[in-house]
Amino acid sequence: MTEIIRAAWLIAVKDLRVEARSRELIYTTVFFALSCLLVFAFAFVRGGRPIPDTAGGILWVVIVFAGTLALGRTFERERQTDTLRALLLAPVERPAVYLGKLAAVLLLLAAVEALVVPVVGVLFQAPIARAPWLLMGLLAAGTLGFAAVGTLFAAMLVRAQSRDVLLPVLLYPVTVPVIIGGVLGTRAIFAPEPDFDTARLMLTMLVFFDGVFITIALWVFGPVMSE
Amino acid sequence: MRVATRLVPVLLVVAVVMLARAPFLIDAAPYESTMGLVQKIFYFHVPSALVAMTSAIVCGIASTVFLIRRRRLADHVALAAAELVVVFGLIVLVTGPLWARKAWGAWWVWQDARLTITLVMWMLFAGYLLLRRFGGAGSEVLAAAVAIFGTALVPFVYWSVNIWRTQHPTTDVVATLPPEMRWPLRWSMLAIFALSGALLILRTQLERGRAELEDAYAAVEE
Amino acid sequence: MTAARRHTRGWWIAWALTLVLSGAAAAAQAPQDDFLLAKPGDIQESLPATPFVFVAYAFAWAAVAFYVFWMWRRLARVEKELAEVRGRLQSPPR
Numbered sequence: 001m002t003e004i005i006r007a008a009w010l011i012a013v014k015d016l017r018v019e020a021r022s023r024e025l026i027y028t029t030v031f032f033a034l035s036c037l038l039v040f041a042f043a044f045v046r047g048g049r050p051i052p053d054t055a056g057g058i059l060w061v062v063i064v065f066a067g068t069l070a071l072g073r074t075f076e077r078e079r080q081t082d083t084l085r086a087l088l089l090a091p092v093e094r095p096a097v098y099l100g101k102l103a104a105v106l107l108l109l110a111a112v113e114a115l116v117v118p119v120v121g122v123l124f125q126a127p128i129a130r131a132p133w134l135l136m137g138l139l140a141a142g143t144l145g146f147a148a149v150g151t152l153f154a155a156m157l158v159r160a161q162s163r164d165v166l167l168p169v170l171l172y173p174v175t176v177p178v179i180i181g182g183v184l185g186t187r188a189i190f191a192p193e194p195d196f197d198t199a200r201l202m203l204t205m206l207v208f209f210d211g212v213f214i215t216i217a218l219w220v221f222g223p224v225m226s227e
Numbered sequence: 228m229r230v231a232t233r234l235v236p237v238l239l240v241v242a243v244v245m246l247a248r249a250p251f252l253i254d255a256a257p258y259e260s261t262m263g264l265v266q267k268i269f270y271f272h273v274p275s276a277l278v279a280m281t282s283a284i285v286c287g288i289a290s291t292v293f294l295i296r297r298r299r300l301a302d303h304v305a306l307a308a309a310e311l312v313v314v315f316g317l318i319v320l321v322t323g324p325l326w327a328r329k330a331w332g333a334w335w336v337w338q339d340a341r342l343t344i345t346l347v348m349w350m351l352f353a354g355y356l357l358l359r360r361f362g363g364a365g366s367e368v369l370a371a372a373v374a375i376f377g378t379a380l381v382p383f384v385y386w387s388v389n390i391w392r393t394q395h396p397t398t399d400v401v402a403t404l405p406p407e408m409r410w411p412l413r414w415s416m417l418a419i420f421a422l423s424g425a426l427l428i429l430r431t432q433l434e435r436g437r438a439e440l441e442d443a444y445a446a447v448e449e
Numbered sequence: 450m451t452a453a454r455r456h457t458r459g460w461w462i463a464w465a466l467t468l469v470l471s472g473a474a475a476a477a478q479a480p481q482d483d484f485l486l487a488k489p490g491d492i493q494e495s496l497p498a499t500p501f502v503f504v505a506y507a508f509a510w511a512a513v514a515f516y517v518f519w520m521w522r523r524l525a526r527v528e529k530e531l532a533e534v535r536g537r538l539q540s541p542p543r
Contacts, residue, residue, distance in 0.1 A: 159365065160366055161361060161363030162363075166354075166358055169357055173347045173348075173350040173351040174347075174351060174373075176343070176344075176347045177344070180343070212379060216376060216379060220372045223294040265501050268505045271506070271509050275509065314512055314513070317512055318508065321508050321512075322505040329501050422513070432524070433520055436528060436531060437527055440530055443531060443534040443535060444534060447534060447537055
């Protein structure tokens, strides 16, 4: 068990080191997220004021879009250098490869969200500081659920045709429960009369789905990637 | 597989005969007190939903077997089952709103958990079919992974309506039906399950035939 | 596609169109039938239920019919091609 964690850690660190050198993913993903926010700022603002109750939904849509892009790009990079196959051939347990890639993607998305959340707060006048820990918990749990399934699917699709469009086509339906939980919880926090009970309930639901998804993904990753 | 093939005509005859009688039984069934005539959509909406959920489970089991043992028959069954989910799921998703428009006044209610999660399950299996069609070589294995996630959703589809009470009737309704309604429902259920069983076997056969054809073409080229 | 196949396909398309169009026609005529639901004590409904039930039924039948038809055609085509290829395998052209 500790070997798996150690191997996962090494793989994650490898990814982060590669990313730190080029900073390609962080720059492009952040700017993509900001571009989305710009479009939403025009789409969901009426007469100079943001349409009420949309900030939560917008935040999660941007996370989902940016996350899809980041996932696709991470594994495209692996495909171009054929390192995924090297990883799978190495004497490393399959779950470790999955967990390592998941950790790297999560850290990338965390960095993106750290920038996106304040921008949403400013552009859509959302009270992001109202319940910081609860909001962070929702974001963490939701992003984890999304990334857990996303890492599996992106890895699976690395050698498939039409992978760019198939990733969202397959990923979004599966992660809808997670997105719904995130949006409803965030919306409950941002509402004029905040409903922290709903937010906490959504957080519990998110954690539950995270458990289910990670369990399935860990089990499925090995058989699917071995060809 | 040979046994299954022999079952097909039996199942089809049973299904066709029962389905021919069904409209008369459904017409004779009493009206429901608040919903009236439109409630009679129930007699094929519910069996279609159950077929869709059962097929999703069959697809998941077949996909699991395929992932572990790589048996081609399991893959064929998975594909056939996924198509049944999409076809019968579509029936559910069209007859449901038709019923809802009359009974609730709205075609679709996003706050209702069962509607949303059924739509999600349908889209997932539609995505499964897209992946198999456009994913290129090796996509059967990938699709099997997707199917497993889809099957994990089925319990949520079934129990969502008991946990999150909004619009859709609960599962209790079927258990507590008056006998005049229970009988036509059971009839339709049996008929539609017989039909879907026949369709599953036929579709699996078709897929096997296609696989044999590809093998044969490959052999010719050698 | 042979001429016979094209004709069969034409018949099936005509059938399907008839089903859909009749459903739509029934729905379009419905507004005149709103005395169907008169029951003692009930408020007069503004939406007659019959077209909904009809369209629902028609759609369910059409969906299953399409699926069966599509499968049947593919099955026939695959079996024909299999026989053809097997023949080629048995007597390979030199």
